[in-house]
Amino acid sequence: MSSLERVRRRLRGEEVDRAPNFDIYMARAAHHVGRPLSEYYLDYHALVEANLAVSNDFDLDIVQAISDPYREAADMGLEVEFPEDDIPVRKRMLLEEPEDLARLKTVVPSDGRRMSDRLDAIRALTDEIGEDVVVMGWVEGALALACDLRGDTSLMTDLFDRPEWVDELLELLVEQQIAFAREQVAQGATMIGLGDAIASLVSPKQYERFALPYEQRIFAAVKEAGAIPRLHICGDTNHLVPGMARSGAEIVDLDWMVDLGRAAETFGDDGPAPCGNFDPVEIMLRGTPDPVADATRACQAAGGPRHFSAAGCEIPDHTPEANIRAHAATLREIGG
Numbered sequence: 010m011s012s013l014e015r016v017r018r019r020l021r022g023e024e025v026d027r028a029p030n031f032d033i034y035m036a037r038a039a040h041h042v043g044r045p046l047s048e049y050y051l052d053y054h055a056l057v058e059a060n061l062a063v064s065n066d067f068d069l070d071i072v073q074a075i076s077d078p079y080r081e082a083a084d085m086g087l088e089v090e091f092p093e094d095d096i097p098v099r100k101r102m103l104l105e106e107p108e109d110l111a112r113l114k115t116v117v118p119s120d121g122r123r124m125s126d127r128l129d130a131i132r133a134l135t136d137e138i139g140e141d142v143v144v145m146g147w148v149e150g151a152l153a154l155a156c157d158l159r160g161d162t163s164l165m166t167d168l169f170d171r172p173e174w175v176d177e178l179l180e181l182l183v184e185q186q187i188a189f190a191r192e193q194v195a196q197g198a199t200m201i202g203l204g205d206a207i208a209s210l211v212s213p214k215q216y217e218r219f220a221l222p223y224e225q226r227i228f229a230a231v232k233e234a235g236a237i238p239r240l241h242i243c244g245d246t247n248h249l250v251p252g253m254a255r256s257g258a259e260i261v262d263l264d265w266m267v268d269l270g271r272a273a274e275t276f277g278d279d280g281p282a283p284c285g286n287f288d289p290v291e292i293m294l295r296g297t298p299d300p301v302a303d304a305t306r307a308c309q310a311a312g313g314p315r316h317f318s319a320a321g322c323e324i325p326d327h328t329p330e331a332n333i334r335a336h337a338a339t340l341r342e343i344g345g
Contacts, residue, residue, distance in 0.1 A: 011141040012070035013199065020237070020259055020282055022315050025345040029070040030337055031260075031284055031319040033241075035077070036096075036326035038063045045094040050076045051123075053130035061137060068337035071200070072138060074130040074193075075147040078204065081185060082149075082157040084121030085113065104159040107167075107174055113158070115185045118192040128196045135197030143200050145239070146193030150205030151182040151223035161207060168215055175219060183223045187230045194234035201231045202239040203258070209244030213252060221252050228257030240281070243322050247271075254280045265289065265321035270311040282315040289320035294328045298335035305339040 010018075015025050034041075038059035039049035048055040056076060064072045077097050079089045088100040104110060118124040127146065134144045149157065155178050156164045167175050190201045208220040228238035240258035242249065245266045253261050254276050261281040263272055265288035273283045287293070287304035296304075309316055318340055324333065 013141055013143055015070055016143055016237070016317075019315055019317065022278065027340045027344050028309055028316055028318045030068055030340055031071055031317045032067070032069060032333075032336070033075070033262075033319065033323045034060065034063045034069075034073060035075060035323055037324045037328055038073075040326060041066070046096065047091045047093050050091055050097060051126070053126045053133065056130050057133045057137070060134065064142065067333050068341075071143045071145050072134050073145045073147070073202075074127050074134060074198070075145070075202065076127075078149055078153065078157055078206075080123040080127055081116075081121075081154055081189060083123045084116045084118075085158065085185070087158060099157070099160075102158065102160045102163070104163075104178075107171060110174065110178055110181075113178075113181060115181065115188070118189045124189055124192075128192060131193055131196040131198050140199075143237070144198050145200040145202050146190070146196075146198035146236075147202045147204065148186045148190050148193075148227065150203050150208065150220060150227070151179045151186055152211075152220045153205045153207050154182045154186065155179060156207045161210075164207070165210065168211070168219060172218075179219065179223055183226055186223075186227050190227055190231050190236075191234050194231065194236045198236055200237040200239055200260075201227075202241055203227055204241045204243075206241075206243040208242050208249065209246050209264075213248055216249050216252050221256060224256040224258070232257070239284070250275050256281070260284050260317055262286075262319070263321065265292075267321070269308060273311065273313045273316070278315075282317055283312045284317035284319050285312075286319070286321040289322050289325055289328075293320050293332050293336075294325040296332060298331050301332045301335040302339040305336055306343060309340075309343060 018025050042059045042062050044055045060072045083089050087103045090098045231238040238258045239260040241262040250272045258281045263285040269286050292304045
């Protein structure tokens with residue numbers, strides 16, 4: 010059974026040989042092939058090499074064209090610094106003052122240096138693996154992109170002090186993200202992940218206004234283009250699970266502090282498939298193979314027959330290879 014067939018059958022609740030292995034890799038992938046993070050972020054050749062390697066070496070059912078959250082923001086004008094082998098740093102906010110919104114413009118993805126680099130990565134991955142494995146592109150959620158441009162603290166304040174201004178900003182950003190998502194599908198992506206990490210910090214009412222409608226619009230475009238939408242919100246989202254179920258995503262990632270069994274019940278047979286959610290730090294990074302195997306079994310039991318297996322968030326850099334292999338081996342042992 011090919012990885013893509015395994016994924017599609019799992020989404021439909023049909024029998025598979027094992028649950029899909031859907032771990033997210035970024036820094037750990039770069040260092041797996043000896044690449045510094047700056048190369049991984051800025052040169053699609055490094056990203057492609059790294060993600061093909063971890064997909065093949067660790068029995069993943071997905072290859073990923075994701076790296077850092079600043080591709081769209083950088084092409085829109087955000088100043089970002091890339092240390093040789095560390096995470097990128099914003100040098101200054103693009104929207105330091107509310108008045109700066111008047112100068113903000115969308116960018117054609119193929120014209121942006123960093124967005125076009127992801128498009129090149131997707132095209133290269135697709136050429137390499139054909140149709141047997143899911144190729145996942147990525148966009149920031151509109152709310153997450155707003156935070157990238159404005160700063161987390163400032164935007165959280167804006168939600169209370171100038172909500173109409175936030176609405177105007179999000180309307181512009183959602184069009185940017187729809188265009189970027191569509192172009193990634195056009196280049197061969199069979200799945201688009203959407204990262205909306207900042208949403209875990211807002212109330213259900215704020216999520217309904219400032220995050221959910223834009224996730225829904227992006228995912229509607231992804232489905233129309235023929236790809237599978239995947240929602241990823243880091244952190245404690247127990248209070249957002251009912252809303253996330255209505256996002257239009259076919260797969261919803263759940264971090265380790267979320268009640269996986271309760272979320273799976275909320276999603277039901279007709280909602281999104283749950284993905285996750287053992288602790289990436291305590292289990293994968295600091296644990297040993299036996300706890301990894303136990304956590305894999307526990308999550309699959311809690312997540313039900315449509316569950317996708319993964320840590321609650323990105324596999325941390327320096328995670329022991331033995332733990333990564335224990336996850337894959339346990340999935341094969343459990344079977345479908």
